[in-house]
Amino acid sequence: MPTEMQTGLRPRDVLALYPSHRDTIPTLLASRRAAGPDRPVLLFEGRNWSYAEIDDASGVLARALLVRGIRRGDRVGLVSSNGDVPLLMFLAAAKIGAVFVPMNPGLTDSELTYILKHCRPTVVACRTAELERVERVTRTFNEVPWLLPLDDIGAAATDIAEVVADIERYADRNRAIALPEPQPDDPAVVIYTSGTTGFPKGVVHSQKNYVWAAEAFVERMHLQPTDRLLTVLPIFHINALFYSWGGALAAGAAMITVPRFSASRLWRLATETGATVFNILAALGNILANRPRSEFDPGHRITRIYGGPISAEMIRVFQQDFHVPTLIEGYGMSEIPGACNNPFEGPHKVGSIGKPARHPRFDDTFVELRIVDEDGCDVPVGEMGELLVKTPIMALHYLDDPEQTQAAMQDGWFRTGDYVWRDGDGYHYFVARKRDIIRRRGENISGAELDRILSEHPGILEAATIGVPSELGEEEIMAVLVPRDEPPPAEAIIDWCNGRMAAMKIPRFFVFVNALPHTSSHRVEKYRLKQDPSLLARAFDRERHASAPA
Numbered sequence: 309m310p311t312e313m314q315t316g317l318r319p320r321d322v323l324a325l326y327p328s329h330r331d332t333i334p335t336l337l338a339s340r341r342a343a344g345p346d347r348p349v350l351l352f353e354g355r356n357w358s359y360a361e362i363d364d365a366s367g368v369l370a371r372a373l374l375v376r377g378i379r380r381g382d383r384v385g386l387v388s389s390n391g392d393v394p395l396l397m398f399l400a401a402a403k404i405g406a407v408f409v410p411m412n413p414g415l416t417d418s419e420l421t422y423i424l425k426h427c428r429p430t431v432v433a434c435r436t437a438e439l440e441r442v443e444r445v446t447r448t449f450n451e452v453p454w455l456l457p458l459d460d461i462g463a464a465a466t467d468i469a470e471v472v473a474d475i476e477r478y479a480d481r482n483r484a485i486a487l488p489e490p491q492p493d494d495p496a497v498v499i500y501t502s503g504t505t506g507f508p509k510g511v512v513h514s515q516k517n518y519v520w521a522a523e524a525f526v527e528r529m530h531l532q533p534t535d536r537l538l539t540v541l542p543i544f545h546i547n548a549l550f551y552s553w554g555g556a557l558a559a560g561a562a563m564i565t566v567p568r569f570s571a572s573r574l575w576r577l578a579t580e581t582g583a584t585v586f587n588i589l590a591a592l593g594n595i596l597a598n599r600p601r602s603e604f605d606p607g608h609r610i611t612r613i614y615g616g617p618i619s620a621e622m623i624r625v626f627q628q629d630f631h632v633p634t635l636i637e638g639y640g641m642s643e644i645p646g647a648c649n650n651p652f653e654g655p656h657k658v659g660s661i662g663k664p665a666r667h668p669r670f671d672d673t674f675v676e677l678r679i680v681d682e683d684g685c686d687v688p689v690g691e692m693g694e695l696l697v698k699t700p701i702m703a704l705h706y707l708d709d710p711e712q713t714q715a716a717m718q719d720g721w722f723r724t725g726d727y728v729w730r731d732g733d734g735y736h737y738f739v740a741r742k743r744d745i746i747r748r749r750g751e752n753i754s755g756a757e758l759d760r761i762l763s764e765h766p767g768i769l770e771a772a773t774i775g776v777p778s779e780l781g782e783e784e785i786m787a788v789l790v791p792r793d794e795p796p797p798a799e800a801i802i803d804w805c806n807g808r809m810a811a812m813k814i815p816r817f818f819v820f821v822n823a824l825p826h827t828s829s830h831r832v833e834k835y836r837l838k839q840d841p842s843l844l845a846r847a848f849d850r851e852r853h854a855s856a857p858a
């Protein structure tokens with residue numbers, strides 16, 4: 309059984325502390341419970357769950373789902389912010405072999421409708437605040453899902469005992485029902501990610517993919533059983549669900565989460581909860597770096613940060629001002645979790661996404677990387693090309709989308725659509741996104757989706773959205789618009805966007821042009837728009853306009 313004295317263990321030795329499992333989420337949890345049932349596993353708003361408590365509660369919830377007809381392969385939707393009960397839903401779905409589909413509660417009705425129609429959940433769990441909306445958008449479906457109010461199963465409770473009591477009541481105390489045994493290759497999770505067709509794609513991962521990705525994060529960050537992983541990122545993203553939550557389970561450690569990110573109290577939260585590991589995105593890191601130092605609490609215990617991209621300035625600030633010694637930059641996508649990273653033990657190269665990722669249970673290669681030209685031929689060291697990734701935890705497929713699956717997953721390799729180059733030491737460096745994806749504040753946003761919505765405005769003939777540099781890192785969104793007649797006021801375009809796209813997708817900059825550049829096949833040449841600095845120079849900036857004095 310792990311003790312507080314067991315620190316500094318090698319990743320393989322950490323995994324060796326626990327009984328073997330069968331590469332499924334339920335057996336991973338059972339293995340860690342067997343070694344330390346009373347150890348903390350999840351901390352949320354004063355509720356500190358032990359491995360035994362969360363295993364038992366998720367088991368009762370799994371039986372409740374079975375009683376109501378949820379079976380292996382059925383999809384269990386979730387529309388919620390972070391919390392302990394949403395993670396109980398994840399574990400319960402895994403225990404019956406159902407497929408967990410977390411969704412962003414910040415989506416508009418039309419965005420949420422598309423995903424719900426696409427994934428066809430048998431049940432959708434949501435907080436009371438979202439219940440009416442989900443009911444409204446699903447009532448016309450051919451197969452209307454059962455709606456499960458999270459408040460009825462403990463989300464509104466004050467302590468763990470009350471959460472468990474709520475679940476017991478909801479489950480009608482059906483403890484005698486035997487749970488099935490999911491198999492490693494059973495689909496377990498669908499993560500929705502933006503696609504170049506203008507609609508999100510459902511990335512399907514198996515039970516084994518989840519477990520191996522979780523164990524790989526133990527390697528990536530040298531997690532220890534005594535670690536506490538703080539995540540403020542949403543669980544409908546792979547970072548929080550696979551790396552933080554999965555990494556905590558794989559290490560026999562604990563995760564801390566909150567409903568939403570608060571920069572002003574982040575360091576106080578870290579100190580109060582004893583957090584030791586923290587996952588960030590570039591925008592989040594830059595926000596913290598620019599906050600008043602009066603908010604910083606030097607009593608925190610965070611020693612390791614994982615994320616990307618991590619600039620030299622961010623490293624300086626976190627090491628010197630915030631006293632966090634180790635920052636590890638890596639690279640992954642929803643389809644290929646944790647593909648590469650700077651080795652934990654170094655050397656660390658600033659600006660590099662690192663080398664192929666390793667796994668504690670693999671002596672040989674775990675991930676392979678190739679950089680190829682347009683003809684699929686490998687390029688020499690130092691030359692840019694598209695990154696291809698081969699990993700045993702590549703997504704199974706895109707949900708109900710064989711064409712996109714075939715285009716992206718070929719002969720065991722995943723085509724990332726990202727341009728990178730490699731140095732003589734085998735370190736890789738990200739250059740640009742080949743696909744029309746804008747990276748804004750940790751979100752992958754489809755330019756094609758925004759183009760479609762903006763072009764539907766009656767005053768717009770054609771629209772092209774592009775990413776432009778952000779002062780917080782990553783990108784801001786600029787809409788380049790061709791008007792039908794006189795350009796509509798920018799405020800009218802913003803009003804059009806409100807309710808048709810999530811707030812984080814609404815462009816910051818708007819600029820009107822007479823025409824857009826096109827290829828011979830009439831595709832907009834967005835790279836030419838990015839090369840024209842005059843567009844941004846004369847664009848309407850809605851953030852600056854909103855902050856201007858009246």
